[in-house]
Amino acid sequence: MVSRLRVVFLLLVLIPQAVIFQMTKSSPLAADKYLGQIEAVSLAVSLILVLALPGLTIDWLAGKRLTQLREFCSQVRQGNYRQLLSLPNESRDGDGEEELVVLMRDMNWMARQIEVREKDLQKVVNDLSRSRLQIGEQNKHLTAVNAELLATQQQLEQRTAELEEACRNMQVMAMTDPLTSIANRRCFFETMERKFAALMCNCRPISLLILDIDRFKIINDTYGHQAGDKVLLELAAIIQNNTREGDLAARIGGEEYALLLPDTSLQEAKVVAGRIRAVVQDREFVLDESRRAFVTVSIGVCTLAKLICVDRNKLYNYADQALYHSKHNGRNSISVYDPDTHSIGWAESA
Ligand code: GH3
Ligand code: MG
Ligand code: MG
Numbered sequence: 001m002v003s004r005l006r007v008v009f010l011l012l013v014l015i016p017q018a019v020i021f022q023m024t025k026s027s028p029l030a031a032d033k034y035l036g037q038i039e040a041v042s043l044a045v046s047l048i049l050v051l052a053l054p055g056l057t058i059d060w061l062a063g064k065r066l067t068q069l070r071e072f073c074s075q076v077r078q079g080n081y082r083q084l085l086s087l088p089n090e091s092r093d094g095d096g097e098e099e100l101v102v103l104m105r106d107m108n109w110m111a112r113q114i115e116v117r118e119k120d121l122q123k124v125v126n127d128l129s130r131s132r133l134q135i136g137e138q139n140k141h142l143t144a145v146n147a148e149l150l151a152t153q154q155q156l157e158q159r160t161a162e163l164e165e166a167c168r169n170m171q172v173m174a175m176t177d178p179l180t181s182i183a184n185r186r187c188f189f190e191t192m193e194r195k196f197a198a199l200m201c202n203c204r205p206i207s208l209l210i211l212d213i214d215r216f217k218i219i220n221d222t223y224g225h226q227a228g229d230k231v232l233l234e235l236a237a238i239i240q241n242n243t244r245e246g247d248l249a250a251r252i253g254g255e256e257y258a259l260l261l262p263d264t265s266l267q268e269a270k271v272v273a274g275r276i277r278a279v280v281q282d283r284e285f286v287l288d289e290s291r292r293a294f295v296t297v298s299i300g301v302c303t304l305a306k307l308i309c310v311d312r313n314k315l316y317n318y319a320d321q322a323l324y325h326s327k328h329n330g331r332n333s334i335s336v337y338d339p340d341t342h343s344i345g346w347a348e349s350a
Contacts, residue, residue, distance in 0.1 A: 006054045013046040065100040072107060081115040084108045177251040179229060180236035188250035188258050189316075195248075195262045196312040205305035206262050207269035208319040211239065211276065213255040214296045214331040227287035228255075231295055234285055242276050258319075266303035266336065270347050273299045273334045281332060296332035298323055301347060304339055314339075 021039055024030060072085050085104045175187035183191070192208070199206045213219075213235065220228040232255060239249045239257055248260040259276075261269050277297055284292045300323025304315050318337035325335040325344040334347040 003054075006050055009050045009053050013050055017042060017046055062100060065104065069100075069104060069107065072104075072111075076111055076114070081111040081118070084111060177236075180233050180251050182236050182240055183248055183250035185250065185252040188248060188252050188260065191248050191250075192260055192316070193312050195260065196315065199262055200304070203306060204263050205265050205303055206260070206315065207264040207266065207301065207303040208315050209259040209261070209269060209273050209276075210252075210300045210316075210319045210323045211235075211257040211259065211297045212253075212323055212327065214298055214327075216255040216295070219293060219295060223287050223291060223293060227291070227293070230287055231285050231293065234283070235280065235295075235297070238279050238283065239276060242272055242279075258316075264303070265305065266301070269301050269303055270334065270336065273301050273347065277332065277334055298326035298331045299334045300324070300326060300337065301334060302337040302339065 024035060024039075029035060068085055072083075075081075075083055085108050087101060087104055087108070175183060175190075177184040196206055213231070216228065216231070219231055232251070235257065236249070236251060239259055243249050243259065246262050247264075248258075250258050250260070252258045259272070261272065264272075277299055280295060280297045283294070285295060287293055300319045300321065302315055302318035302322060318339055322335040322337040322344050325337075326333045329335075329346075335344050336347045337344050
């Protein structure tokens with residue numbers, strides 16, 4: 001570039017100078033003795049200009065390009081990548097201006113790259129914000145589902161608690177006599193089976209009393225069924241009052257009761273039976289506000305103390321046979337079945 005400019009400047013300066021020299025030779029000035037010196041000085045000045053001007057021109061052009069680059073960088077900083085640098089059509093290798101043009105071309109390329117990357121980035125940002133929205137929606141949905149599940153769980157827990165309560169109540173009802181609220185027949189036999197096995201294994205005695213109201217039908221027939229119920233209720237209370245912890249009083253039939261006395265000898269069982277019989281005999285049963293009645297009970301007793309392998313039904317059968325003995329020998333009495341001799345004897349009678 002510089003050499004080209006030098007040639008241009010050389011031609012621009014030397015051609016007019018040569019013409020002027022030629023013209024002065026044929027003019028009256030040719031005789032001037034200073035003409036040669038003037039021409040030499042003019043030539044020297046022209047040469048200096050030819051040498052200096054191209055460099056200055058290049059510097060001026062470079063300054064212009066740098067200003068363009070600065071402005072371009074400032075635009076890029078502000079996010080404007082679309083206004084690219086305008087490049088000169090010509091390019092020449094190997095001089096300073098060409099390097100600046102290459103730099104400007106690179107800068108344009110970088111700006112286009114930044115624009116492309118920015119678009120990609122914007123796309124990623126858009127995708128991310130869309131995903132965030134979707135996640136937010138799903139989160140809301142999950143929170144709602146979670147709340148529903150919690151509510152359902154609470155309902156289930158409440159329902160389970162109600163069912164457990166109902167189940168407990170049913171278990172109690174299944175084991176309780178509805179009229180007297182003491183144990184029923186089922187509870188009695190289940191308990192007897194359990195206690196019997198445990199006591200027999202440990203060679204501990206177990207006693208059973210079976211009680212039946214004497215001529216109870218007459219009470220019903222005379223005073224009515226409701227009055228009969230009152231007697232049944234009060235007798236249950238009397239039997240229950242004669243139990244210790246671990247004993248079981250049960251109503252096992254219409255007017256028939258059982259009292260299971262675990263870990264109780266025959267002597268002790270006879271004492272309990274005697275006490276109940278006496279209390280019942282002396283009790284004035286309140287049927288209603290104006291009417292009272294007396295009843296008696298017959299009791300069969302059996303105690304198993306050492307027969308380890310005896311069937312638990314035998315205990316019940318023996319006590320029942322003793323009761324039968326009382327019934328058929330005057331009632332209001334206590335009979336005892338002896339499992340050793342298989343005989344029944346009186347324990348107490350009125
Ligand atoms: P025994 O001395 O031989 O035992 O004579 P009993 O009259 O007591 O015996 P029986 O078997 O002839 O009659 C029992 C009566 O008990 C008949 C029945 O109506 C009555 N009974 C059974 N269950 C109930 C009940 O729940 N309530 C009332 N009020 N009476 C009942
Ligand atoms: Mg009876
Ligand atoms: Mg009976």
